[in-house]
Amino acid sequence: MKIKNVIGIIILAISIMPALHGIFDEYEPSARARAMGGTYTALSDDADGIFYNPAGLMLGSNQVKAGYTKVFGNDFQVLTVVDASWDLPKSYGRIAFGYTGMDVDYQDVNMMSEKTFMLGHSFTLMKDVHSQLHVGYTANAYHISMDGFSNRTTYGINLGATAVLHTRTRLAFAITNINNPRVGKDDDYELPQEMTIGIAYVPYTGVITTLDVKKTFNAPSDTGESTTEIHAGVEATLFEIISLRMGVQDDPTMYSAGVGINVHGAMVEYAYQVHSVLDDTHHFGIGFNF
Amino acid sequence: MKKIFLFIAIALPLMMLAQDITPIAQIQENINQYNGHEVTIEGVVTIGAGLLYDTRLQCYLQDESGKGIQAFDYDITNAYEQAFVRGNRLQITGTIEEYNGVTEITDFDFEIMSTGNLIPMTDLTVSEMGNYQTWEGSMTWFSGVVTDSYSAGGGLNVTLENTSGEEMLYRLWDSCDVDPDIAVGDQLVAKGVISSYNGSPQLLPAYLEDFTPFSSVIQPNLIFSEDDITVKVRVEWPENIATMELQYALQSDMVYHTLILAPIDGVDRGYQGTVPPLNTLTDASDNYVFRYVGKDSAGSTLVTGDPIAVVVYTGVPFIEGVEFYSQFTETYNFIQYPFNDERITIVAEVVDDLGEISEVAVHYGLKSQASMDSVLILEPDDGNLFEGDLPAMTDITELDDDFVFQVWVTDDADNVIHSEEIEIVVAPRAPVVYDMEFLNVPQPGEDLEFGVNIWDTDGDLTEQFIQYQLDYSSDGHTAPLVRDTTYSDTTRYIGVIPGKSSGTTVFAHVVAYDNDGYSTYNIPGYEEMEVEYTYPVFSHKAILKVPPHPFNPYAGETLPIDFYSKQGDKVLLRIYSSSGKLVHTAKNFIIDDENGINRFEWDGKNRSRSVLPLGMYICHLEVTETDTGNKKTAKAPIVIGAPLK
Numbered sequence: 001m002k003i004k005n006v007i008g009i010i011i012l013a014i015s016i017m018p019a020l021h022g023i024f025d026e027y028e029p030s031a032r033a034r035a036m037g038g039t040y041t042a043l044s045d046d047a048d049g050i051f052y053n054p055a056g057l058m059l060g061s062n063q064v065k066a067g068y069t070k071v072f073g074n075d076f077q078v079l080t081v082v083d084a085s086w087d088l089p090k091s092y093g094r095i096a097f098g099y100t101g102m103d104v105d106y107q108d109v110n111m112m113s114e115k116t117f118m119l120g121h122s123f124t125l126m127k128d129v130h131s132q133l134h135v136g137y138t139a140n141a142y143h144i145s146m147d148g149f150s151n152r153t154t155y156g157i158n159l160g161a162t163a164v165l166h167t168r169t170r171l172a173f174a175i176t177n178i179n180n181p182r183v184g185k186d187d188d189y190e191l192p193q194e195m196t197i198g199i200a201y202v203p204y205t206g207v208i209t210t211l212d213v214k215k216t217f218n219a220p221s222d223t224g225e226s227t228t229e230i231h232a233g234v235e236a237t238l239f240e241i242i243s244l245r246m247g248v249q250d251d252p253t254m255y256s257a258g259v260g261i262n263v264h265g266a267m268v269e270y271a272y273q274v275h276s277v278l279d280d281t282h283h284f285g286i287g288f289n290f
Numbered sequence: 291m292k293k294i295f296l297f298i299a300i301a302l303p304l305m306m307l308a309q310d311i312t313p314i315a316q317i318q319e320n321i322n323q324y325n326g327h328e329v330t331i332e333g334v335v336t337i338g339a340g341l342l343y344d345t346r347l348q349c350y351l352q353d354e355s356g357k358g359i360q361a362f363d364y365d366i367t368n369a370y371e372q373a374f375v376r377g378n379r380l381q382i383t384g385t386i387e388e389y390n391g392v393t394e395i396t397d398f399d400f401e402i403m404s405t406g407n408l409i410p411m412t413d414l415t416v417s418e419m420g421n422y423q424t425w426e427g428s429m430t431w432f433s434g435v436v437t438d439s440y441s442a443g444g445g446l447n448v449t450l451e452n453t454s455g456e457e458m459l460y461r462l463w464d465s466c467d468v469d470p471d472i473a474v475g476d477q478l479v480a481k482g483v484i485s486s487y488n489g490s491p492q493l494l495p496a497y498l499e500d501f502t503p504f505s506s507v508i509q510p511n512l513i514f515s516e517d518d519i520t521v522k523v524r525v526e527w528p529e530n531i532a533t534m535e536l537q538y539a540l541q542s543d544m545v546y547h548t549l550i551l552a553p554i555d556g557v558d559r560g561y562q563g564t565v566p567p568l569n570t571l572t573d574a575s576d577n578y579v580f581r582y583v584g585k586d587s588a589g590s591t592l593v594t595g596d597p598i599a600v601v602v603y604t605g606v607p608f609i610e611g612v613e614f615y616s617q618f619t620e621t622y623n624f625i626q627y628p629f630n631d632e633r634i635t636i637v638a639e640v641v642d643d644l645g646e647i648s649e650v651a652v653h654y655g656l657k658s659q660a661s662m663d664s665v666l667i668l669e670p671d672d673g674n675l676f677e678g679d680l681p682a683m684t685d686i687t688e689l690d691d692d693f694v695f696q697v698w699v700t701d702d703a704d705n706v707i708h709s710e711e712i713e714i715v716v717a718p719r720a721p722v723v724y725d726m727e728f729l730n731v732p733q734p735g736e737d738l739e740f741g742v743n744i745w746d747t748d749g750d751l752t753e754q755f756i757q758y759q760l761d762y763s764s765d766g767h768t769a770p771l772v773r774d775t776t777y778s779d780t781t782r783y784i785g786v787i788p789g790k791s792s793g794t795t796v797f798a799h800v801v802a803y804d805n806d807g808y809s810t811y812n813i814p815g816y817e818e819m820e821v822e823y824t825y826p827v828f829s830h831k832a833i834l835k836v837p838p839h840p841f842n843p844y845a846g847e848t849l850p851i852d853f854y855s856k857q858g859d860k861v862l863l864r865i866y867s868s869s870g871k872l873v874h875t876a877k878n879f880i881i882d883d884e885n886g887i888n889r890f891e892w893d894g895k896n897r898s899r900s901v902l903p904l905g906m907y908i909c910h911l912e913v914t915e916t917d918t919g920n921k922k923t924a925k926a927p928i929v930i931g932a933p934l935k
Contacts, residue, residue, distance in 0.1 A: 023905040025869045072870060074908065076927045102868075104906050104927050107762050107838035111929045112906055144934065146840045146904075152934035185933040188844075189904050252870040275870050277910060278925070 023144055023183070024114055024191050026214075028273075029081040029100050031067050031285035035258020035271035036233025037247020039210035041198025042162065042172040043235075047085040047287070050098040053160035053174035053198070054120040054136030057094045062086050065267070065287035073279030076106045081285075083118075093123030098138075109147055117141040118158075132164040142191060144183060156181040156191060170200040193217040206237040210247075235260075245271070252276065258283075265289035311381075315355030318427070321388055330383040331359065331395065334407045336429045337483055339366050339374040341466045341496040349374040350427055350483045351382070352410040358427035358483060362387075362394040376497065377507060379403040391486065392426060406507045408524055408560060411481070416456040422491040425484045431526050432458045432493060433479040439472050440879025441888065448472055450480075459492040461485070470501040473897060474878065479503055479526060503528075504582050504595045513602050515575075519565040522554065525584055525593070532587040534561040540568075541577040541599070568602045575604050606705035607642035610674065612697055614714055618747070624724035627717040627813065629747070630683040630690070634714060637677045638668055638697045645701045650676040654695035656687060657713060662696060683716045692716050719748040720808035723800045726821050729784070734792035734825050742771065745781045746804040754802035756785045761795050762838055771800065793833040793854045793886075795824040827854040827886035832922035834911040840931030843894025843901050849928060851890045855913040857881050862912040863890060865928065873902060880916065894930050904930050 026038070030048035033040035040049070044056025047063040067081035085096035098118035104111045122136030138158040145151030160174035176194045183189050198212040212231040233247030233256075243260040258271035269285035312329045333351035336358060342348040347366050352358035361374065361382060373380060384398025414430045434450035437457070441447075448460040460480060462468060472478065481500040482493030499505055506523035513519055521536055537546040551561035568578060582595035614636045616628030628634050640647055655662040668676035683691060693714040700706050722745045729739040744754055756769040771783040787796060799820045803809045827833065833854040841849045853863055863877035873896045881888060894901050907928045914921050 023903070025867060025905060027869065071868070072908065074925065074927070077868065077906065077908075104929060106836075106927050108764060109838040111838060111840055111927060112931070146929060146931040146934060149840055149842070149931040149933050150935040183904070183934055185935060189932065252866075252872065254870065277864070277872075277912075278866060278870055278908065 023189075024116065024142055026194075027071060027079050027100065027102055028283070029067060029079065029083075029098075031069070031258060031269040031271040031283040032235075032245065032260060034069075034273055034281070034283045035245035035247060035256050035260075035269070036210060036235055037249045037254070037256050038214075038231045039198060039200075039212040039233040039247060041160075041174050041196045041212050042170040042200035043198075043208065043210055044160075044162065044172065047083040047096055047098070048081075050083055050085070050096040050118050050120040050138055051081075051100070053162060053172050053196070054096065054122050054138045054158060055134040055160040055162040055172065055174075057085050057096050057120060057122040057136055058124055058134040059162070059164070060085055060094070062290040063287055064290075065285060067269075067283065067285040069271075069281060069283035071102075072275060072281055076104055076111075078103055078105070091124075093121060093136075096120040096122075096138075110145075111147050113143075113145045115143040117143075120158075122160075130166055134162045134164075136160045136162075140177075140181075142181065142183070152183045154181040154183050154191065155179075168202045170198075172198045172200075174198075208235045210234070262289075313355035313357075314351070314353045314359045314427075315357040317359065317386055318357045318393055318424070321386070321393055324386040325388050326385065328383065328385050329395070330381065332379065332381045332403065333358070334410050335374050335376050335378045335380060336409055337494065337496045338376045338378075339370045342463055342494065344465045347374065350429070351380060352412075352427070352429050354410070356410075356412045356428065357425070358410075358429055360392055360394045360427055361398065362389075362396050363398075373400060373402050375405070377407050377409065378405050379407050391423060406509050406511065408507060408522055408554075408557060409481075409505050411524065411526070411558075413558070414484075416452070416454075416458065419458065419484055419491045419493075422484050422486045426486065428484050429481060430484060430493070431479060431481045432460075434458065434477075436472055436474050436476045436478055438879075439474055440877070440882070442879075442882035446472070448478075450478055459487070459490065460495060461487065461492045462495055466496045468496070468498050468500075469891070470495075470498060471893065471895075471899070472501075473899075474875065475897060476899075481505075481526065502595065503584075503593055506582065506598075508580070508598075508600060513568075513600065515569040515602050515604050516567045517602075518567055519578070519600070520562065521549075521551070521565060521580070522560065522562045523551065523582055524557065524560045525582070526559065528584070528592050530586050531559070531584040531592055533585045533589075535583040535585065536563055536565065537581050537583055538565050539579045540572055541579050542572075544579065546581075547571075577602050605645075606703075606707055607640055607645070607647060607699050607701045608707065609697055609699060609709050610639040610641050612636065612638045612709055612712060614680075614712075622722075622724075625722055627715045629719050630716045631719070633682050634680040634693070634716075635677060636666070636668065636680060636695070636697075637671070637675055638699075638709075639674050640676060640697075640699050641674050642699075642701045645703050645705075647676075647699060648702050649698075649700045651698045651700075652678060652680070652695050653698060653708075654680060654693055657692040657694050658689070660694075662694060662711075668697075680714075690716075690718065717813045718808055719746070719804075719806070720813050721746045721751055721754075721802040721804050721810050722813070723802065723810055723819060726798075726800060726819060728798075728821060728823050732789060732825070734828070735789040737789050738787040738796060738823055740769070740771075740785045740787060740798060741774065742783050742785075742800050743779070743781045744771075744783055744800065744802045744810075746802075749805045752803050752805055754783060754800065756787065756798050757801050758787055758796055758798040760790065760797075761835055771802075790825050792825050792827045792829065793831065795822055795835070795852075797822045824852075824854075824885075824887050826884075828856050830859060830913065830915045830920060830922065831855050831886075832911050832913040832924040834909065834924035834926050836909055836926040836928055840929035841894070842932050843930060844932050848891040848893045851876070851892055851909060851928075853877075853888050853890070853911050853913075853924075854886045855881060855922075856886045857884050858916055859886075860914040860916055861888070862914075864910045864912075865892070866908040866910060867902075868906045868908065870908075873897070873907065892928070902930055904932055 028034045029051045040052040044053040045059035049056035064084040071077045083098040100116045102114045118138045118140045120138035126133040140156040143153045156177040158176045162172040181191045196214045200210045210233045214229040231249040235245045237243045245258040247256045256273040260269045267287040271283040273281040333353035337350040347363035349361045382398045382400045384395040434452040438449040445463040482495040509520045534551040536549045539546045551563040554560035578600040580598040584593045616632035650668040652666040653662040668678040671677040697709040726742040754771045771785040774782040774784045835852040841847045865874040911924045
């Protein structure tokens with residue numbers, strides 16, 4: 001009964017809380033995730049997972065990745081991403097490093113620059129024949145500068161957990177900035193605190209379906225903005241080297257598709273995302289599995 | 291019998307016209323009878339001078355008969371500006387005229403009977419408002435949802451729809467200088483005077499308070515700490531208010547006390563009450579903050595007004611104002627700052643309602659030394675004015691410097707007060723630039739002609755040119771200035787800026803050097819002297835201009851968003867978050883400006899009127915050609931910022 005109540009409260013909280021935040025917004029750092037509609041909480045099985053759910057790092061391998069996109073085709077909104085994950089010796093799990101940078105350059109003025117440095121660690125909490133439970137965390141350094149308003153660095157902590165059930169099903173959640181980091185001269189402005197619940201299911205070999213439900217906890221209560229975000233995606237591996245991806249999401253409603261090519265550990269990824277009004281987003285990524 | 295009828299027919303109108311005060315309703319309902327005749331009316335000003343029209347007097351008054359009338363004159367005098375103020379009750383004797391369906395009183399004399407009166411209001415149904423020929427000039431109100439809002443022809447048109455689906459148009463003229471911050475979807479209750487446009491009724495609001503449910507009067511006008519404060523308030527909506535409260539607090543602690551207001555006899559939805567003197571709450575010098583709260587019969591709050599700052603004076607003297615000038619700044623009002631070899635006259639207006647001023651002194655010094663050791667005693671001049679001269683800067687120091695001073699006032703009870711620190715910027719005799727203007731209104735591609743007066747008051751110019759920038763680009767351009775030989779005035783110069791494409795804005799200023807090596811840059815504040823011209827847009831385009839700098843709406847800043855396309859194109863200006871969420875639809879209208887030039891001042895708020903979080907937003911412009919349906923778009927980043935350290 002208590003578990004049902006807790007689940008009910010979580011669902012209610014997610015459904016009523018508005019979702020709008022400014023700085024360090026959801027920029028979708030992974031081309032693979034973007035192609036799948038941003039559903040990565042339960043997947044999260046590569047170095048990009050550090051941005052979505054650090055627990056998923058345990059499902060990946062030693063890897064280095066980089067990404068580049070102009071969000072919504074905006075010349076003034078360039079996102080760059082670098083991340084890497086590596087096994088620790090013995091059974092100490094896996095560590096990862098992530099970097100995202102978004103600069104707003106317009107009319108030869110750098111109006112704003114956001115940089116995030118993340119250091120993550122994940123490990124297996126439990127493992128048996130039928131199931132696995134992985135947990136992970138990241139320590140984040142956020143640096144923001146604004147033209148005429150100086151700059152500021154603050155720090156946040158993310159948590160995540162992923163349960164793998166009978167190899168076909170993954171349940172996961174991730175929470176960002178649980179320590180409520182702030183910026184501003186008098187710490188007036190909170191960074192987004194977000195919770196995402198995700199599920200991934202493998203109906204048959206080579207196909208992964210994913211679903212994320214996402215909400216921000218600390219958006220201003222009177223913004224009147226939108227409701228729960230729902231993201232869904234699918235990835236189908238056609239051959240060993242080629243994967244096709246598709247995804248949808250609401251608020252804003254966007255459709256996406258993409259392809260990933262993996263040849264002898266070298267990866268090339270591309271995502272294409274369509275917004276109803278703004279221009280399309282082309283997202284490129286490269287990487288290497290060791 | 292015939293003679294009796296004849297006597298009645300002649301005498302009755304004359305008797306009506308001869309009575310002292312004629313109700314405005316009587317005039318409005320018998321306009322044919324009063325047209326061209328002199329009458330005396332008495333009413334409260336509902337819309338004051340200079341609001342509906344910049345240069346003509348077009349004011350409205352309304353009396354207890356429930357109807358209003360326009361007072362008209364071809365000029366606005368200082369006397370009009372002081373008398374035709376909302377809430378003033380005036381007695382006017384003048385001639386009634388009807389012009390284009392508007393009843394006016396013209397060629398009048400007037401007298402102020404009282405000030406601070408409640409604004410008369412007539413409750414009307416939409417169908418009654420539709421009969422604007424009858425109710426023209428009367429103040430009324432309307433409640434509904436904003437279904438359309440767009441700028442056109444020097445004003446803002448706002449369409450409201452009530453719950454019955456009935457619509458009413460509000461017309462807010464730019465001359466009112468009011469920004470009520472209206473967006474489509476807002477629930478709005480607003481007041482206005484009934485007028486007409488193209489055969490349909492419209493309401494004319496003119497004040498920001500016309501967009502709030504409260505209209506109030508706080509008396510006396512000048513409040514001392516020992517005064518009772520009388521408050522009268524009228525709440526237009528909602529209708530089910532059972533209790534009106536005035537909540538008052540000291541500005542220093544903001545702890546609100548509650549005063550239940552009593553209904554005013556004979557005034558629908560009018561309430562009044564008396565706030566205790568401030569000195570009963572505190573001995574210290576402080577001010578009040580008032581706010582109105584309307585509650586229903588169950589005690590639930592229905593509506594709360596914005597806080598009102600109420601200044602309370604103590605019995606000590608106060609400084610009404612301080613001004614300073616030099617010989618040149620007085621003679622040539624385009625010269626902003628005194629020159630460093632001039633004496634500077636300081637004039638202070640000082641008031642002491644409970645006693646007499648015994649001394650007014652100016653403590654002054656050089657800004658660089660951050661001290662005010664020198665003292666100048668101001669002499670009484672005229673009434674409350676005290677005057678004295680500071681020495682010329684060059685008599686004190688050879689360095690470039692500025693003055694700082696404070697005015698200190700002592701009264702006969704030994705109360706001593708002083709002003710804030712005031713700075714006098716002192717300028718060297720560098721070239722003075724004035725009457726800077728564009729001489730033509732060029733079409734796209736045509737040269738922009740420029741004229742300016744440049745005067746070196748102690749020598750000759752050695753170099754002068756135009757410096758200009760295009761839009762928000764930081765790249766500077768120059769164009770030569772030459773003497774305009776068609777003028778006998780040797781200070782007149784002209785120049786030409788090469789033609790630019792449609793929608794380009796040129797920001798121009800002048801740089802000049804004299805034979806002492808001074809440039810116009812040596813005059814503080816010169817950089818602000820700039821003229822701008824935007825080339826008209828006559829073709830289907832989507833031109834969007836946003837300043838490339840963050841702005842801070844948390845500090846009250848707004849961001850000018852310029853967007854251009856040809857007249858008749860439909861514009862949709864929207865703002866998205868950096869992740870693509872629509873946060874605000876700023877504009878949705880058809881361009882009315884013949885040059886296609888439009889500006890929207892964004893206050894950083896979303897459709898729920900909340901200031902958005904820090905971060906980047908995407909400003910997206912979509913322009914649709916109404917004839918063909920062709921669309922063009924443009925976008926630009928906006929950054930909401932705030933001090934980070």
